Amino acid sequence: MDGQTETEVADSKTLERRLRYERLSRYWLLGAGLFAVALFALIVLTLAHRSIPIVAEHSLIELLTSANWDPAQNEFGFLPAIVGTIYVTILSMAIGTPIAILAAIYIAEYAQGRTKVLVASFIDVLAAIPGVIFGLVGLIVVVPFVGDYLAPAFGSHSIGLGIVTVSLVMAIVVTPFIISLSVESLEALPDELRESSLGVGATKWETIRTVLLRAAGPGIFSAILLGFGRVFGATIVPAMLIGGQTAIPDSPFDAGETLPSLIVNDFGELMSIPLTQSALIFAGLMLLVIVWLFNFGAMFIRRRLQRRWQY
Template sequence: MPVFWIVLIVLALSAAGFVLGRGRVMAQAQGDSRKLHSRPVYYGWSVALYTALPAFLVLLIWLFVQPVIIQRSVSKYIPDEAIAEGQTRGIVMGEASKIASTLSVAVGQDVLTRPEALTLTMDDTERLDRLKAAQLPVLTKPDVLRAAQQYLRATHIGSLWLGIVTLALSGAGLVFALLRIRPDFRARNVVERVMRGLLIGCSTIAIATTAGIVLSLVFESISFFRLYPWQDFFFGTEWTPSFGGGSKLGMLPLLWGTLYISVIALLFAVPVGLFAAIYMSEYASPRVRSVVKPAIEILAGIPTIVYGLFALVTVGPLIRDWLAQPMGLGNSGSSVMTAGLVMGVMLIPFVSSLSDDIINAVPQSLRDGSLGLGSTHSETIRQVVLPAALPGIVGAVLLAASRAIGETMIVVLGAGAMAQISGNPFEAMTTITVKIVGQLTGDNDFASPETLVAFALGLTLFVLTLGLNIFALYIVRKYREQYE
């Protein structure tokens, strides 16, 4: 049974339980809510929660556990001789799962019940065409195809049992909750405890997700450093990965490109964003501010792929034709300067909005005292307002820097993919995030250093951005403690 229909049925049972629970307790109280311990709505919610929550909990656990169990049970159908040189059993299983996702569409539901449905002859033109359209390697990898059939059958059986167990549990919860309904039942206490548990669960999920991300990066990075020397990774100046062997995986060119592009972006975004914040908070009238600030913040809502296309089609050719070629510094539209300027445009609302809020938080008494002593408006801004808001402005800049370091699409389309160390801003370079995507694209062997290096790069980037965020939050918190 599809998960969508299971969720829909459980929600319908939960809604029915709400109505039945509320109606049952009102009938027992003979329509007088004063005889009840809690308000009638709490009795309905108690039944609805007992109906839905256990079923949804089992559903989530099942959806996480079922693929792991199926992978382990189906992998035995793949003999060792079916694993080509340079592949692992995990890669072959990934191929089998992809085939299984399209197998039932290409062959039909017969694949679940009749193994001979996979036996084709060259005269079976129609089904051969459907299999070729689905890009299934039927004639070349029969072992993988049989594993895909077993994978599909196990998934079908698992989905069937998932529906039976989930709906049975939901119905049992509905009956159990209705039997507990009586006027003296403490329904409000039950509902509040359940909601408190949900809130704690949501907080735990956020913490567990962060811990899971960190641990996955750490463990995979440890596996990488077992295969590749950490000295060559952290201090190497050449990046030439080769899945055939002989790779040089020095991260310094990638780190240099990341920092170079980020610095150019900040050199453009910080002055523009800060001056815009000063204008909006100190000079603009309320009417102008109501128009200018939303207009600037629109930049934050533009997808980064759109910025990347803007860099590729417009900014890159302009910089090449008007600066790089006349100065003899380059002939490519993809360059550090292109990506840096476009990324700077993207960062303007991050700097301007936060700086504007921080400048507005400076007490008006400081401005009044400066003006009362004879300072002009501009002198008050330079000598009083900005020094008072400086810790918060620095925090805004650091938060924008962490955003710039993690950007990918603008760099891919605007800066190219050349891993090199150069001071020429009109040459193509690349960043850590771009190479992470490149190393994990396609069917890769997760036992090779060329793939595992992506996790080491990710851990390096995580530590870098985490340090910036912690420093920024420390400065902002110090500022808030001073004025709040």
């Protein structure tokens, strides 16, 4: 066009190019998002597809309620592993959560200066230690401790390997993780909350208990549920320390099996029996579905808490 100078033409070209990128960027990002969704769907579908043989031969109810796991005899009862998983999850969280919350309160509200830095960094390091190292230390320290002292103290007998051993070690694995996330939630709270509470004459502890724990509640709650997911899906520590017994445990000191440890321990060994692979894949599917339900429930409850305890 004759009315336009050279710079104006150049500018309009630049604009054109910028707008083209703008349109394209939408597609890249959409593509990346869809990829994540597709990946999840692919995993679920693969697991579901490969589980069909076992579900076709044994009913779902039988698989979930039979206590007899003996692939060589065509017996595929998951109940022992399910019970073991529930035991380990509940025990570790029961041990770990109270310690984690108290430690988080100490770090966020009481520790100061160098002590705070030291304790916090120590806990971060603990959270970064690979699970297999906890497994090894568990074998050296916790197994004899449980076998020789803890089980006899409760009037029980244990070879050292078992559900309590796994739970103790998993509590140690998961505690630093919950502490870190809880400290973050507490430290993110505005000082106005503390000042408002202290300003009407509340003590520090009253402020923490009534105000700060509520305000940080949704965050702490998420931390605990993420911890639950971690223990639930933990593989290496149970595989090393649980003792691999596919029977329903009579006492928490017994050896047992969790769903993940069942998969790792049996996957290589029992491949000669055709249905075993399908059964173990079915176990994997169960884990996935439960973890997914967990996250979904956590999101729902978190939202309710956020509304109730908003500040």
